[in-house]
Each structure stands twice: as C-alpha cells, then as structure tokens.
Amino acid sequence: METMGNLPNMKQTNIQEQIREELKVKQQIDVEAEIRARIDFLKAYLLHTGARGFVLGLSGGQDSTLTGKLAQLAVAERNTESGNQDMLFMGVRLPYGVQMDEADAQDAIGFINPGRVIHVDIKPAVDAAVEQFTKATGERQSDFHRGNVKARERMKVQYDLAAHFGLLVLGTDHAAEALTGFFTKHGDGACDVAPIFGLNKRQGRLMLQALGCPEHLYTKKPTADLEDLKPGLPDEEALGMEYEELDDYLEGQELPEDTQHRIEARFAATAHKRKGPVTLYDDWWKNLL
Numbered sequence: 288m289e290t291m292g293n294l295p296n297m298k299q300t301n302i303q304e305q306i307r308e309e310l311k312v313k314q315q316i317d318v319e320a321e322i323r324a325r326i327d328f329l330k331a332y333l334l335h336t337g338a339r340g341f342v343l344g345l346s347g348g349q350d351s352t353l354t355g356k357l358a359q360l361a362v363a364e365r366n367t368e369s370g371n372q373d374m375l376f377m378g379v380r381l382p383y384g385v386q387m388d389e390a391d392a393q394d395a396i397g398f399i400n401p402g403r404v405i406h407v408d409i410k411p412a413v414d415a416a417v418e419q420f421t422k423a424t425g426e427r428q429s430d431f432h433r434g435n436v437k438a439r440e441r442m443k444v445q446y447d448l449a450a451h452f453g454l455l456v457l458g459t460d461h462a463a464e465a466l467t468g469f470f471t472k473h474g475d476g477a478c479d480v481a482p483i484f485g486l487n488k489r490q491g492r493l494m495l496q497a498l499g500c501p502e503h504l505y506t507k508k509p510t511a512d513l514e515d516l517k518p519g520l521p522d523e524e525a526l527g528m529e530y531e532e533l534d535d536y537l538e539g540q541e542l543p544e545d546t547q548h549r550i551e552a553r554f555a556a557t558a559h560k561r562k563g564p565v566t567l568y569d570d571w572w573k574n575l576l
C-alpha cells in the first residue's frame with residue numbers, strides 16, 4: 288500500500304499505539320460485522336466508480352482467498368439487487384510455470400466461485416525481462432530480485448485485465464504485511480482497492496472460517512513463493528518473525544522488548560513503501576526512528 292498517513296514525532300510518543308492507529312487494527316473484531324462492512328464497502332465503491340467489477344490474482348494463499356471471497360460476494364449481491372448480471376469478479380491464476388501448491392489455488396477457486404477465471408503463465412514475460420536485463424547490463428539479477436520481477440509482472444497483468452474489462456484491481460494488503468513492509472513495491476503492493484486493510488493475519492483466518500472456507504486454505508503457512516531456489520519459503524522464515532507475534536503487537540499486546548524493537552525498526556525502514564513517491568514537500572522521512 289502506498290497511501291498510508293504520516294507518523295509525526297514517533298520518537299516522542301507511544302510508537303505501538305501510533306502504528307496501530309495508522310494501520311487501523313482493532314484489538315478484537317466482530318467477525319460477522321467485519322465481513323458485512325467490507326462487502327458493503329466494496330459494493331458502495333463499485334457503484335461510486337461505475338466500474339464493472341473487480342480483478343484479483345488468486346494464489347491459493349489465505350489473503351487472496353479472503354479478498355476474493357469478499358469481492359465475489361459483493362458482486363453477487365449487487366447483481367441480485369440490480370436484477371441483472373452486469374458486475375463481475377474476475378479471479379486470475381498467475382503461476383510462474385507450474386505452481387507447487389496449484390491444488391490449493393484450485394480449492395480457493397472452488398470456494399470463491401468467481402464469475403470468470405483467467406489463467407496467465409507469467410514465466411515467459413518474466414524470463415524475457417530477466418534476459419533483457421542481463422543483455423543490457425551484463426549482470427545477472429539475484430533470485431530475490433527476480434522474485435520482485437514476478438510480483439510486478441502479476442501487477443501488470445491485473446492492470447491489463449482491469450483496463451480491458453473495465454474492472455478495478457484488488458490488493459491483499461493487510462496490517463501484518465503493512466507492519467513489516469513485506470510486499471513488493473508497485474507489485475502486490477499496487478492496487479486500486481484494499482479490502483482487507485486493517486486486519487491482522489489471525490483476524491483474516493477467523494473471517495475465512497466464518498465464511499466456510501476449507502480449513503487447509505487458512506491454516507497453511509503463508510508464503511510469498513517468489514524465489515526459484517526456495518519454493519514455498521514461509522514468510523516467517525524470510526522475515527525472521529512470527530505472524531503470532533506480529534498479530535499480538537497489532538492487537539496492542541506487550542512483547543519482549545527486543546521483539547518490539549525489531550518490529551518497529553522494520554516498520555520504520557519500510558515507511559517509503561506505505562507512501563507515495565517522496566517529494567520536496569514531504570518531511571515524514573526526517574522523523575523516522
């Protein structure tokens with residue numbers, strides 16, 4: 288997400304409370320009310336814009352399964368209310384070649400039941416970009432950086448579909464990822480609407496459970512799955528942090544001091560990812576930890 292507000296004078300104030308305020312996390316959620324509020328928001332915004340619906344990459348992971356389900360429910364309710372079928376939720380499969388947990392992605396599609404499913408293999412486009420990079424620079428991009436190429440290619444495909452079909456691009460940014468800046472800038476971080484913003488990981492799980500999602504889709508280990516050499520690398524391993532502790536932090540619980548500091552240092556280091564491009568008129572960067 289690139290639109291979050293500022294954190295002035297973070298050094299002088301309660302950092303955890305300011306972060307929770309910026310990321311809009313509730314200590315506890317009323318699961319049914321949260322589902323209803325987010326569906327209603329999607330319906331209202333759709334009507335406001337005049338767009339024909341939404342598009343989202345479906346990976347088979349927790350976040351896109353929840354976001355996709357909310358979107359499909361919103362669109363289906365709109366179609367029932369208007370009496371015609373002019374609104375669409377389009378789910379997109381975007382594997383890099385063959386995805387190791389393709390079965391989960393298919394289960395997610397079965398659960399969400401999108402109005403339309405498109406399948407685009409991003410491998411040819413990513414490989415072509417990587418090859419041209421080497422040709423131009425004489426250097427080889429790291430596996431880690433190629434991971435970000437994949438995330439940005441997925442963003443591009445979703446924006447192409449949105450433009451062609453008159454849709455809005457959904458994103459899966461939520462508080463636990465925003466807290467750590469654990470997303471690719473202008474990749475999965477780029478979207479038009481972020482329906483699960485403000486939720487932590489366990490709140491998202493509770494919502495999927497209430498929506499009747501197959502259990503294995505919300506109990507599986509979250510993975511960005513971007514690196515060729517480490518397929519399915521768990522986020523927690525890549526981050527060196529547990530979602531349980533990130534979720535606790537976001538709910539306002541006290542953590543061991545060193546954990547708290549590590550989280551806050553990461554939040555500060557990734558501030559640029561939660562904002563628009565820095566300009567002469569910005570000074571948020573001067574107040575960081």
Ligand SMILES: Nc1ncnc2c1ncn2[C@@H]1O[C@H](COP(=O)(O)OP(=O)(O)OC[C@H]2O[C@@H]([n+]3cccc(C(=O)O)c3)[C@H](O)[C@@H]2O)[C@@H](O)[C@H]1O
Nearest residue numbers: 435438468469470471472474475510511512513522525559
């Ligand atoms: N201080 C600063 N002010 C303004 N801009 C700054 C900056 N520092 C770097 N930058 C810019 O930001 C770029 C680095 O950001 P970025 O390209 O995002 O790259 P980076 O943050 O290095 O990597 C993305 C991370 O997100 C993870 N990820 C990605 C996608 C999905 C998921 C998932 O959970 O599924 C996780 C991925 O595993 C990796 O750890 C730099 O190359 C530079 O252009």
Ligand SMILES: Nc1ncnc2c1ncn2[C@@H]1O[C@H](COP(=O)(O)OP(=O)(O)OP(=O)(O)O)[C@@H](O)[C@H]1O
Nearest residue numbers: 344345346348349350351381382459475509510511
């Ligand atoms: N293979 C893929 N196919 C389609 N979309 C993808 C794929 N990989 C990532 N995405 C998109 O990028 C987003 C970011 O990935 P991320 O891993 O954070 O979410 P997730 O896979 O839905 O859930 P989890 O964090 O639990 O793995 C996804 O929500 C999805 O929209």
Ligand SMILES: [Mg+2]
Nearest residue numbers: 346348510511
């Ligand atoms: Mg994932």
